[in-house]
Each structure stands twice: as C-alpha cells, then as structure tokens.
Amino acid sequence: MARTVRFKSTADYATSEIQRMILAGELPAGERLDQVRLSEQLDVSRHPVRQAIERLAERGFVLLSPHRSAVVTGHSVSDLVELYSLRESLEEMALRASWPRLSTEGIEELEAIHQRLVAQDSETDIEGYMQENRAFHLAFYRDCGNQHLLRTITTLFDLSERYQRTALNSARRQTRSRDEHGAMMDALRAGDLELLSQRLKAHNRGTQEQVCAMLTSPETADAEA
Known part of the structure; x- marks a missing residue:
C-alpha cells in the first residue's frame, strides 16, 4: 500500500512526481520535458515545474541544454x-x-x-x-x-x-x-x-x-x- 506523502511546497510535489514518472518510464530516456504539458498534468503553475526540472538536472535525472531545453537522461x-x-x-x-x-x-x-x-x-x-x-x-x-x-x-x-x-x-x-x-x-x-x-x-x-x-x-x- 502506498504511503501518503506531504510536501512542503508545490515545487517539492512537482519534483517528486516528475522523478516518479521518469523512474516508471512514463517519461522515457531522451524525451523532451514540456513544461506546459507537465504543469497541466500536475495541475500546478509552470514556475514549480521549472524549479523541479532544475532540481532533477542537478540530481542527474535530466539534461539541460544551453538554451534551457530539458530531456530525460538516457541509459548507457x-x-x-x-x-x-x-x-x-x-x-x-x-x-x-x-x-x-x-x-x-x-x-x-x-x-x-x-x-x-x-x-x-x-x-x-x-x-x-x-x-x-x-x-x-x-x-x-x-x-x-x-x-x-x-x-x-x-x-x-x-x-x-x-x-x-x-x-x-x-x-x-x-x-x-x-x-x-x-x-x-x-x-x-x-x-x-x-x-x-x-x-x-x-x-x-x-x-x-x-x-x-x-x-x-x-x-x-x-x-x-
């Protein structure tokens, strides 16, 4: 049974959910992360989604390009x-x-x-x-x-x-x-x-x-x- 998790901020929630989607393969390796679509899917504004993507890039789950586009890190x-x-x-x-x-x-x-x-x-x-x-x-x-x-x-x-x-x-x-x-x-x-x-x-x-x-x-x- 899944445990209920309480988040301190909307950005924490977005980070957790996007990481979960990456791990579950819902966001596969190499896929570009669309902030608009993710914000709609998570029912949050774009700002916490952008924060989440930056955090996940720091952790190694996401690759950010010089133009700030983001893709899910691949397997190798x-x-x-x-x-x-x-x-x-x-x-x-x-x-x-x-x-x-x-x-x-x-x-x-x-x-x-x-x-x-x-x-x-x-x-x-x-x-x-x-x-x-x-x-x-x-x-x-x-x-x-x-x-x-x-x-x-x-x-x-x-x-x-x-x-x-x-x-x-x-x-x-x-x-x-x-x-x-x-x-x-x-x-x-x-x-x-x-x-x-x-x-x-x-x-x-x-x-x-x-x-x-x-x-x-x-x-x-x-x-x-």
Missing part, C-alpha cells in the same frame, strides 16, 4: 558502471559507520522492512516493490552519522532505480534478488559485518551485470547474470 553501460562503482565505495563506508547501531537496534526495523519487501510482487505492483526495496537498502546506511554521505548515497540509489527496474524484467533476476535480500538478513542476524558487506556488493554487482547484458545484447536479457 558507461553510466551504469560509473554509478554502481561509486555506490559500492560510498555504501561500504556508510555500512561500516552504521554497523554499531545497525547490529543492535537496527535489526528489528530491518526485519519489518524485509517482511514487507518479501510480501511485494514486482510483477503485479512494481511501484510498491520499488518503494520497499528502497527502504530496505537505505536502512543499512541510515545511521552512518554523516548527512552528506547519506544524501549522496540516496541520490545515487534513486538514479540507479531505472537500472534496477530494467533488471527486474528478468524473471531469474527477480528470484535471485529475493534470495540475495534474504542472505543479507542472514548475515545481519549472525552479526557478521564482513559477510554482510560481501553480500551487499554481490547483490549490486548482480544487478549491474544483468543490466549490462540487457543493454548490450537484448536477446540475452534473461541470461544468467
């Missing part, structure tokens, strides 16, 4: 590799900083999030699945004690969501992803930081390898990652 293997390489380094740092609390108070919360994630079906409710998947992953880093690190990880994770959705087009990857989430929880319950770190990295690399195969050779979309 090079972007995927750069994104996941940076995520791996920063998430490792945040995981180790979060571990003292994660291995005590954090377990119960992660158990609850994991149960909600397991109950989601990515085929019938991709939005609900991605929402719980995001909550699950970011919960490992939330107590790192560095707001700038956490903010950067959150932005990178959100940028990688389109690639995560692409990977989930593979039935094999869906099954593996669920198994890997369970393996992460087993490591957490065992209090084994090194094993948890290894399993988190393997999970993200599995997604990366699957999407690389799908982007470079569509006929291998369901090949083993």
Whole structure:
C-alpha cells in the first residue's frame, strides 16, 4: 500500500512526481520535458515545474541544454558502471559507520522492512516493490552519522532505480534478488559485518551485470547474470 506523502511546497510535489514518472518510464530516456504539458498534468503553475526540472538536472535525472531545453537522461553501460562503482565505495563506508547501531537496534526495523519487501510482487505492483526495496537498502546506511554521505548515497540509489527496474524484467533476476535480500538478513542476524558487506556488493554487482547484458545484447536479457 502506498504511503501518503506531504510536501512542503508545490515545487517539492512537482519534483517528486516528475522523478516518479521518469523512474516508471512514463517519461522515457531522451524525451523532451514540456513544461506546459507537465504543469497541466500536475495541475500546478509552470514556475514549480521549472524549479523541479532544475532540481532533477542537478540530481542527474535530466539534461539541460544551453538554451534551457530539458530531456530525460538516457541509459548507457558507461553510466551504469560509473554509478554502481561509486555506490559500492560510498555504501561500504556508510555500512561500516552504521554497523554499531545497525547490529543492535537496527535489526528489528530491518526485519519489518524485509517482511514487507518479501510480501511485494514486482510483477503485479512494481511501484510498491520499488518503494520497499528502497527502504530496505537505505536502512543499512541510515545511521552512518554523516548527512552528506547519506544524501549522496540516496541520490545515487534513486538514479540507479531505472537500472534496477530494467533488471527486474528478468524473471531469474527477480528470484535471485529475493534470495540475495534474504542472505543479507542472514548475515545481519549472525552479526557478521564482513559477510554482510560481501553480500551487499554481490547483490549490486548482480544487478549491474544483468543490466549490462540487457543493454548490450537484448536477446540475452534473461541470461544468467
């Protein structure tokens, strides 16, 4: 079930909705963003839409030309590799900083999030699945004690969501992803930081390898990652 979100401003609402449309593929890679059409669709004025587009450009979801036209950022293997390489380094740092609390108070919360994630079906409710998947992953880093690190990880994770959705087009990857989430929880319950770190990295690399195969050779979309 989707949670009700309250926004501080109309620009926050527009930013959230346009980002959601990009991630859901309603605004596909390479599409030009029409401020008039978006303002009508969201039932807001053009000013918050313009603010939203500028924010999304700063986050990497949108490309702005010198003449201020905006298009949705495209997919590419090079972007995927750069994104996941940076995520791996920063998430490792945040995981180790979060571990003292994660291995005590954090377990119960992660158990609850994991149960909600397991109950989601990515085929019938991709939005609900991605929402719980995001909550699950970011919960490992939330107590790192560095707001700038956490903010950067959150932005990178959100940028990688389109690639995560692409990977989930593979039935094999869906099954593996669920198994890997369970393996992460087993490591957490065992209090084994090194094993948890290894399993988190393997999970993200599995997604990366699957999407690389799908982007470079569509006929291998369901090949083993």
